[in-house]
Amino acid sequence: MINLRTLSEEKSLFGAELACHVGRSRRDFIRDAAGLALGSTLLSGSSLLHGQALLKKRKVIVVTFGGGARDQETFAPEGQEHIPYLLKELAPQSSFFTQMMNHGILGHYVANASLATGVYESLNNFSVVPPDSPTVFEYFRKDLNRPSSNTWVVAPSNGFNRIGESNSRLYGPGLGAGVILPKHLLQAALSGSKVEYGHLLRDNYETPLEVPRLGGNEVHLQQLDNILKLSVADFTAHARTVSSPDELSLYIAKQLMREESPSLLWLTLHDIDIAHSGAYSLYVDAIQRTDRLCADLWKAVQSDPEYSGNTTLFILPDFGRDADTDAGGNGFQHHRTGGAASRTTWMMALGAGVKQGVIYERPIQSIDLVPTIGAMMGFSPKLSQGQPIRELL
Amino acid sequence: MLPTDLTAEQFRSYPPLAQRLAVSHLAALRQLPLSFLPSLLRELIEYDDKFPAERAALDSELATITAFSPAQTANCFRAFAQIRLSSTQERLDWVGQPAEFTEELSAFLWSSHQMDAFQKAATDYGNRMHTVTETEALPLPRLGIVVIGQGVASYNGPLFRKLREHGTYFGSVDPSDGLQQLLAVAAKRAQAHPLPYGHWYIEGGEPAAYHPSLTCVSYAKLEPARSALLKRIETEAAKPGMGPEALRNHIARLTPAELGLTGDLVLNRFQVKVLTEGSGTQIFSTTFAQWTAREALRRAEPLTLLVRYSPRQRQRPMNELLSSSTGKLAVDPVSSLIDADMGAWYQWINQQRLPGAMWSSFVVWLEGQNRAVAIGPSLPRGTESKSAINLKTLLSLALA
Numbered sequence: 067m068i069n070l071r072t073l074s075e076e077k078s079l080f081g082a083e084l085a086c087h088v089g090r091s092r093r094d095f096i097r098d099a100a101g102l103a104l105g106s107t108l109l110s111g112s113s114l115l116h117g118q119a120l121l122k123k124r125k126v127i128v129v130t131f132g133g134g135a136r137d138q139e140t141f142a143p144e145g146q147e148h149i150p151y152l153l154k155e156l157a158p159q160s161s162f163f164t165q166m167m168n169h170g171i172l173g174h175y176v177a178n179a180s181l182a183t184g185v186y187e188s189l190n191n192f193s194v195v196p197p198d199s200p201t202v203f204e205y206f207r208k209d210l211n212r213p214s215s216n217t218w219v220v221a222p223s224n225g226f227n228r229i230g231e232s233n234s235r236l237y238g239p240g241l242g243a244g245v246i247l248p249k250h251l252l253q254a255a256l257s258g259s260k261v262e263y264g265h266l267l268r269d270n271y272e273t274p275l276e277v278p279r280l281g282g283n284e285v286h287l288q289q290l291d292n293i294l295k296l297s298v299a300d301f302t303a304h305a306r307t308v309s310s311p312d313e314l315s316l317y318i319a320k321q322l323m324r325e326e327s328p329s330l331l332w333l334t335l336h337d338i339d340i341a342h343s344g345a346y347s348l349y350v351d352a353i354q355r356t357d358r359l360c361a362d363l364w365k366a367v368q369s370d371p372e373y374s375g376n377t378t379l380f381i382l383p384d385f386g387r388d389a390d391t392d393a394g395g396n397g398f399q400h401h402r403t404g405g406a407a408s409r410t411t412w413m414m415a416l417g418a419g420v421k422q423g424v425i426y427e428r429p430i431q432s433i434d435l436v437p438t439i440g441a442m443m444g445f446s447p448k449l450s451q452g453q454p455i456r457e458l459l
Numbered sequence: 460m461l462p463t464d465l466t467a468e469q470f471r472s473y474p475p476l477a478q479r480l481a482v483s484h485l486a487a488l489r490q491l492p493l494s495f496l497p498s499l500l501r502e503l504i505e506y507d508d509k510f511p512a513e514r515a516a517l518d519s520e521l522a523t524i525t526a527f528s529p530a531q532t533a534n535c536f537r538a539f540a541q542i543r544l545s546s547t548q549e550r551l552d553w554v555g556q557p558a559e560f561t562e563e564l565s566a567f568l569w570s571s572h573q574m575d576a577f578q579k580a581a582t583d584y585g586n587r588m589h590t591v592t593e594t595e596a597l598p599l600p601r602l603g604i605v606v607i608g609q610g611v612a613s614y615n616g617p618l619f620r621k622l623r624e625h626g627t628y629f630g631s632v633d634p635s636d637g638l639q640q641l642l643a644v645a646a647k648r649a650q651a652h653p654l655p656y657g658h659w660y661i662e663g664g665e666p667a668a669y670h671p672s673l674t675c676v677s678y679a680k681l682e683p684a685r686s687a688l689l690k691r692i693e694t695e696a697a698k699p700g701m702g703p704e705a706l707r708n709h710i711a712r713l714t715p716a717e718l719g720l721t722g723d724l725v726l727n728r729f730q731v732k733v734l735t736e737g738s739g740t741q742i743f744s745t746t747f748a749q750w751t752a753r754e755a756l757r758r759a760e761p762l763t764l765l766v767r768y769s770p771r772q773r774q775r776p777m778n779e780l781l782s783s784s785t786g787k788l789a790v791d792p793v794s795s796l797i798d799a800d801m802g803a804w805y806q807w808i809n810q811q812r813l814p815g816a817m818w819s820s821f822v823v824w825l826e827g828q829n830r831a832v833a834i835g836p837s838l839p840r841g842t843e844s845k846s847a848i849n850l851k852t853l854l855s856l857a858l859a
Binding site for chain 2: 144169170171172173186188190305306307308309310311313314340342343344345346347348350351390391393394396397398399400403404405
């Protein structure tokens with residue numbers, strides 16, 4: 067909620083004093099630690115996969131951090147201790163973009179919907195509604211004539227069950243991705259229990275007043291068996307071994323890869339959004355867990371013959387969080403100010419067709435992701451408002 | 460309805476002081492754009508329950524706006540006037556329910572991609588008000604004190620990383636009677652300069668013995684109110700058709716009495732707001748302490764603010780939640796120390812936003828141990844002192 071009183075309380079002396087903290091160029095913030103080269107110094111020439119046969123085998127996995135993460139807890143020098151896997155293992159294999167700008171609404175569902183459509187969506191973040199513009203899944207399926215089993219979304223619960231398919235009359239019903247909400251699967255699997263597990267469904271950390279409301283196209287319990295080839299007993303037994311909802315989401319994603327081998331897989335992680343509780347240690351714990359899960363997913367890609375060598379992985383927070391010095395916010399806790407720290411984040415792309423160990427500092431936008439995936443996979447996201455990222459093509 | 464249509468009658472539902480203030484500035488309020496005025500009214504409607512510093516700021520702001528010539532008004536509010544609103548917003552009861560209006564406005568600004576323009580207009584407006592408003596000299600330099608790490612026997616991890624460069628690190632602090640010394644200094648300042656809500660002690664757990672001249676807010680003391688609030692949320696959320704917006708509006712209207720709080724109405728209103736508007740303040744004592752400090756600084760602008768963090772409840776991992784074990788939740792002192800370390804940084808940032816920042820002082824101490832950072836006008840920055848020192852002397856150095 068806007069509050070003129072907090073917005074207007076930045077005093078001049080203060081701003082100047084702390085500006086030195088953020089003076090370091092974004093170009094520098096990862097290079098030292100990960101040993102990357104500046105992209106503009108490299109000769110052009112892509113290692114893009116060529117030929118129709120290879121194009122058909124091409125797979126793309128997108129991992130978004132549905133709880134925004136700031137540079138200073140990730141790739142900025144003071145944050146690098148939290149992301150050893152991203153920094154030391156994945157970044158050196160990646161093309162790394164230091165300025166991914168999000169000019170849209172900074173709510174997690176609407177921001178992920180914007181990422182998935184290539185259009186800054188205007189839907190109510192807390193409503194269970196589909197995006198207005200066609201999603202990447204619809205473009206992919208319609209243009210390439212792919213079955214629904216070829217694209218999946220694994221996501222937290224709040225609103226995301228409608229992210230697979232838009233309201234668009236040109237695309238829409240029947241052309242989207244299946245959406246799996248692991249926590250709701252878990253709720254269904256535990257529905258016979260005498261114990262109340264409602265607290266596990268808490269997935270909106272922004273306010274204690276929000277309650278999850280669902281409807282629409284979520285996968286039903288029987289799909290545990292039909293799609294994931296998991297018994298309720300096996301699923302719940304595994305759930306009892308994981309420490310967080312995101313670990314459960316990764317388990318589901320890997321199960322989908324094994325059983326369905328989707329060519330376009332979208333995984334939204336959400337543990338980081340615990341930052342809204344105001345406990346910094348929990349926010350950092352979640353970043354460290356997310357770091358580990360990303361590396362775990364990449365290992366799974368490398369060890370699966372269906373994916374190894376032909377998969378491009380994108381990893382990006384959906385946006386940042388408020389700067390410590392932004393008077394309208396409360397630092398890492400929220401993303402309410404719309405300030406630069408909350409709108410600016412990073413993206414890494416690695417795997418098939420991507421140059422390794424290169425850093426690009428030119429600004430790109432969230433909405434550029436869909437046209438880039440389209441160009442990589444051979445479909446045309448006609449209504450997207452972004453531009454293909456030329457460095458990846 | 461537009462601001463030009465405002466009449467005195469429309470403020471009848473406002474509390475007495477707020478009503479009087481609104482009516483006395485009616486002509487000026489009529490000149491303000493709709494994208495701005497409800498945000499001002501949202502503050503004005505709560506005037507009767509505000510701290511003295513907030514009242515003074517609002518009085519000054521209204522006096523400034525009233526003194527503007529028509530050209531100055533147009534110039535000052537041009538950016539707000541350029542914000543496009545819908546006719547729906549004009550039909551809302553923005554006089555009687557300004558908070559609800561600003562909620563709607565916020566959603567509209569995001570969806571119409573005007574939030575950045577609004578933020579810029581608001582920031583520019585704030586800067587302008589600070590320029591034209593005279594700030595009275597403080598009766599004594601501001602002092603912030605943070606006590607972190609209660610319950611941590613030893614901790615070798617990095618601490619005070621963000622604060623160190625702004626002050627001096629002390630590694631040989633004598634911890635004996637440390638908290639008592641800090642509270643004594645706070646009480647002495649309060650007794651010497653007895654301003655209402657001018658000297659605070661915010662406690663993340665059970666308060667230590669403190670002088671009544673200090674305004675005290677305690678997480679432990681608010682336990683009945685927190686429980687009552689969570690119960691209400693649970694009850695209301697279970698009602699058919701209850702959505703997040705309706706629930707939020709219901710909670711926003713709760714009175715201190717409904718949460719079992721009696722006594723000082725201004726302070727109780729503040730405490731209710733901390734619990735109903737602060738995310739996580741109902742659950743984690745560290746969040747409670749940090750947010751309460753932020754709000755106290757922002758609203759009451761205290762001359763003295765001592766914040767002591769206590770261990771928060773441990774966050775249970777998913778497998779533990781699934782084991783359905785019940786019982787009292789354990790606390791997590793080390794994670795709480797990490798929370799509090801960040802909280803101390805934010806407290807200093809928020810203190811530096813207030814008038815007199817150049818002369819203000821700040822001390823953060825690892826409770827029961829020998830590590831502290833002191834920031835003050837005469838203390839060197841980014842240095843380390845190995846001198847043995849007690850906390851009373853450390854405060855004297857910071858305040859010198």
